[in-house]
Amino acid sequence: MINATKNYFHFLWRCGRIAFVGDWRYYAWMGILSVIILLGINAYAKQFVHGLMVTGMSDQVSWGVYIANFTFIVGVAAAAAMLVIPVYIYDNKELHDLVIFGELLAVAAILMCLAFVTVDLGRPDRFWHLIPGIGKFNFPGSMLSWDVIVLNGYLLLNVHICGYLLYCRYQGRTPSKWFYIPFVFLAIGWAISIHTVTAFLYVGLGGRPFWNASIVGPRFLASAFTAGPAIIILALQVIRHVTDYRISDKALLTLRSIVQVSMLINVFLLFNEVFKEFYTRTSHVAASNYLYFGLHGFHALVPWIWTAILFNIVAMFILVLPMSKSLKYLNVACVLAIVGIWIEKGMGLVIPGFIPSPLGEMVEYTPSLNETLVCLGIWAFGLLAYTLFLRMSIPILQGRIAKSNEGASDDHLFAAGQKSDQTTASPHVTTTHI
Amino acid sequence: MTPNPPCSSGACNGGGGNGNGGMNRRSFLRTSGVLASGIAALAASLAPLRDLTDYTSAAEFMQKHYKELSKDDMDKVLDRITREVEKQYAIRPHVKDYKPMDGVEFVYCLNLTRCIGCRKCVHACVAENNQSRDPEIQYIRVLKMPHGSFDMEKGDHNYSTPTVPEKGFFYMPVQCQQCKNPPCVKVCPVEATWQETDGITVIDYDWCIGCRYCEAACPYFARRFNWTKPSIPKDSINPEMSYLGNRPRKQGVMEKCHFCIQRTRAGKYPACLEVCPAGARKFGNILDPNSEVSYILRTKKVFVQLKEELGTSPRFFYYFDV
Ligand code: SF4
Numbered sequence: 001m002i003n004a005t006k007n008y009f010h011f012l013w014r015c016g017r018i019a020f021v022g023d024w025r026y027y028a029w030m031g032i033l034s035v036i037i038l039l040g041i042n043a044y045a046k047q048f049v050h051g052l053m054v055t056g057m058s059d060q061v062s063w064g065v066y067i068a069n070f071t072f073i074v075g076v077a078a079a080a081a082m083l084v085i086p087v088y089i090y091d092n093k094e095l096h097d098l099v100i101f102g103e104l105l106a107v108a109a110i111l112m113c114l115a116f117v118t119v120d121l122g123r124p125d126r127f128w129h130l131i132p133g134i135g136k137f138n139f140p141g142s143m144l145s146w147d148v149i150v151l152n153g154y155l156l157l158n159v160h161i162c163g164y165l166l167y168c169r170y171q172g173r174t175p176s177k178w179f180y181i182p183f184v185f186l187a188i189g190w191a192i193s194i195h196t197v198t199a200f201l202y203v204g205l206g207g208r209p210f211w212n213a214s215i216v217g218p219r220f221l222a223s224a225f226t227a228g229p230a231i232i233i234l235a236l237q238v239i240r241h242v243t244d245y246r247i248s249d250k251a252l253l254t255l256r257s258i259v260q261v262s263m264l265i266n267v268f269l270l271f272n273e274v275f276k277e278f279y280t281r282t283s284h285v286a287a288s289n290y291l292y293f294g295l296h297g298f299h300a301l302v303p304w305i306w307t308a309i310l311f312n313i314v315a316m317f318i319l320v321l322p323m324s325k326s327l328k329y330l331n332v333a334c335v336l337a338i339v340g341i342w343i344e345k346g347m348g349l350v351i352p353g354f355i356p357s358p359l360g361e362m363v364e365y366t367p368s369l370n371e372t373l374v375c376l377g378i379w380a381f382g383l384l385a386y387t388l389f390l391r392m393s394i395p396i397l398q399g400r401i402a403k404s405n406e407g408a409s410d411d412h413l414f415a416a417g418q419k420s421d422q423t424t425a426s427p428h429v430t431t432t433h434i
Numbered sequence: 435m436t437p438n439p440p441c442s443s444g445a446c447n448g449g450g451g452n453g454n455g456g457m458n459r460r461s462f463l464r465t466s467g468v469l470a471s472g473i474a475a476l477a478a479s480l481a482p483l484r485d486l487t488d489y490t491s492a493a494e495f496m497q498k499h500y501k502e503l504s505k506d507d508m509d510k511v512l513d514r515i516t517r518e519v520e521k522q523y524a525i526r527p528h529v530k531d532y533k534p535m536d537g538v539e540f541v542y543c544l545n546l547t548r549c550i551g552c553r554k555c556v557h558a559c560v561a562e563n564n565q566s567r568d569p570e571i572q573y574i575r576v577l578k579m580p581h582g583s584f585d586m587e588k589g590d591h592n593y594s595t596p597t598v599p600e601k602g603f604f605y606m607p608v609q610c611q612q613c614k615n616p617p618c619v620k621v622c623p624v625e626a627t628w629q630e631t632d633g634i635t636v637i638d639y640d641w642c643i644g645c646r647y648c649e650a651a652c653p654y655f656a657r658r659f660n661w662t663k664p665s666i667p668k669d670s671i672n673p674e675m676s677y678l679g680n681r682p683r684k685q686g687v688m689e690k691c692h693f694c695i696q697r698t699r700a701g702k703y704p705a706c707l708e709v710c711p712a713g714a715r716k717f718g719n720i721l722d723p724n725s726e727v728s729y730i731l732r733t734k735k736v737f738v739q740l741k742e743e744l745g746t747s748p749r750f751f752y753y754f755d756v
Pocket residue numbers: 609610611612613616617618619635651652653654655656657690746
């Protein structure tokens with residue numbers, strides 16, 4: 001027992017050490033991210049002192065970019081499931097090795113979600129009121145309390161799966177199926193639940209007709225399963241570029257077909273929503289009117305939403321056409337889809353829910369500089385976390401950090417963050433049986 | 435983007451094991467250098483915290499939910515609040531925890547034919563309930579509406595005519611409707627807001643985490659958030675205070691109309707009613723068949739609950755002299 005603990009801490013220590021090691025590009029990247037994070041912390045410190053006054057929010061528009069980004073990123077986290085489903089349900093070998101990258105992305109994304117919710121709180125010092133058992137948890141009444149449970153549960157599930165698989169790999173033993181397969185399947189269902197619950201957060205508000213529509217949930221899932229895998233496609237190419245970890249084009253193209261189908265569904269659902277609102281033209285159309293065309297002379301969101309729609313439609317065409325079998329076009333489509341959905345599922349969903357206000361008042365919202373800096377800081381934090389996770393896990397997957405080479409120095413790893421033909425590196429493992 | 439072999443400088447000997455000493459010292463220096471500058475940068479980025487004036491005291495931090503406070507706990511809390519108010523506003527307040535009375539359910543009736551849109555109620559409310567004056571928080575919104583329409587999108591929130599009422603318009607004050615099925619209560623993740631037995635939905639300002647979910651949920655734009663530290667001139671403080679009502683609030687918490695708990699639970703009328711020059715406002719106990727509100731709801735042919743279709747079942751009724 002004591003030995004096992006010792007082993008485990010040694011493993012953690014080696015992981016921690018490797019995080020500080022890399023080539024100049026690694027340092028530059030981490031340096032830039034750290035600077036942005038510090039700017040974000042600085043902005044948050046101001047908000048902490050002076051209150052949410054320093055944001056662009058008001059009593060009329062009481063949620064802004066924090067919750068908008070939160071909503072988008074929950075989708076990204078949920079999308080890890082789209083890597084797992086083909087592997088474990090359809091037994092797709094191509095994606096097998098990549099599952100862990102998806103799950104690590106989910107972990108980073110959930111950390112970002114928690115950060116976004118925390119910075120949105122007026123009284124972060126009272127966060128403990130939210131802890132079941134100690135605080136007072138309005139469960140199952142409040143959708144927000146559901147969200148607390150599903151997000152943290154998802155975080156734990158993914159940390160467990162990644163951590164267990166990586167540690168087994170490190171020790172060179174085959175993972176016991178009982179220790180992770182049930183959790184993998186649980187995580188698949190859970191992934192869908194985190195996004196559904198987040199959608200219900202909005203759908204459950206009868207006083208906000210823009211959100212109180214049953215199509216919001218399905219649209220959340222469709223857009224998440226578009227943007228999430230699109231992000232993974234890009235991330236995998238970056239990994240393949242800056243490390244010598246091999247990822248086949250075929251794996252990327254498998255993801256392409258997921259993005260393709262989800263995007264078609266996404267655009268179809270959007271069309272459904274637009275039809276219902278504008279064909280019937282009940283008084284509830286006001287918010288949609290504001291979003292797409294502007295209302296009573298207010299139209300801050302109009303250029304944004306049309307950009308999003310344009311991006312989504314162009315991305316859809318590229319994805320459907322055979323041209324996106326070339327990575328160049330696939331990447332363009334992915335970027336367009338991510339930006340499009342970020343606008344549409346973020347600001348495009350949250351802000352019109354508040355405009356006009358329930359009493360018909362028109363008050364617009366623009367994020368303040370301080371608020372933007374906090375957001376950038378959290379994005380940088382997410383990227384930093386993901387980079388760190390990859391930095392630690394790739395050498396383990398490749399067998400460069402393993403129990404068998406525990407005594408040896410990790411010096412050879414100083415180069416492991418890049419393409420190199422080091423002779424000291426352990427034999428390259430191409431099929432990782434996870 | 436060319437590969438950058440780490441050992442080209444000769445500082446380590448081939449990445450094997452024998453160059454360890456040099457490598458460790460170098461990496462040690464580098465790591466500690468990075469850590470030191472990191473800590474310095476972090477400290478610098480936290481500099482705005484020096485302006486923090488309002489610390490949460492340990493007692494306040496640990497304080498339990500309102501419903502879990504014993505009589506003793508409550509006495510201590512009231513004592514703490516008294517001291518805080520005294521320190522901040524140089525006035526000794528009477529802070530009490532008024533409880534709902536048995537057999538009482540409050541409702542409000544508002545006569546739209548009479549209301550002249552003078553906004554006296556808005557300001558009386560601010561003065562009674564110790565709302566922040568800068569920025570000013572108001573619980574009551576008066577809409578100026580064109581004759582013949584009940585579409586609130588046609589209402590003017592910011593009318594500022596020198597005289598009221600204006601021809602061709604009617605005026606509709608809106609405040610917390612004290613819903614029987616309050617969406618704000620349902621969504622609060624920490625039960626910081628709830629409905630009391632006399633129908634008043636209250637907020638424990640010491641428990642609210644400021645997530646503003648309730649503000650999004652309320653269909654009547656009744657809830658107000660303290661976006662920054664409230665500021666009230668010392669001479670404008672109303673010293674008659676209640677825990678769930680008008681005691682001064684802190685930054686980052688929600689508040690709203692509570693039917694003047696400190697008055698109505700002591701048998702008085704709400705401030706907005708008392709100040710209304712047109713007699714448009716009626717308030718009372720609906721469980722008492724002899725009350726004015728019972729009479730109005732029994733005899734008026736038409737009265738309106740705002741957004742009735744939402745199923746919130748407001749305890750606030752608009753009626754007309756017809
Ligand atoms: S009017 Fe709004 S704040 Fe008042 S009880 Fe109803 S939902 Fe809650």
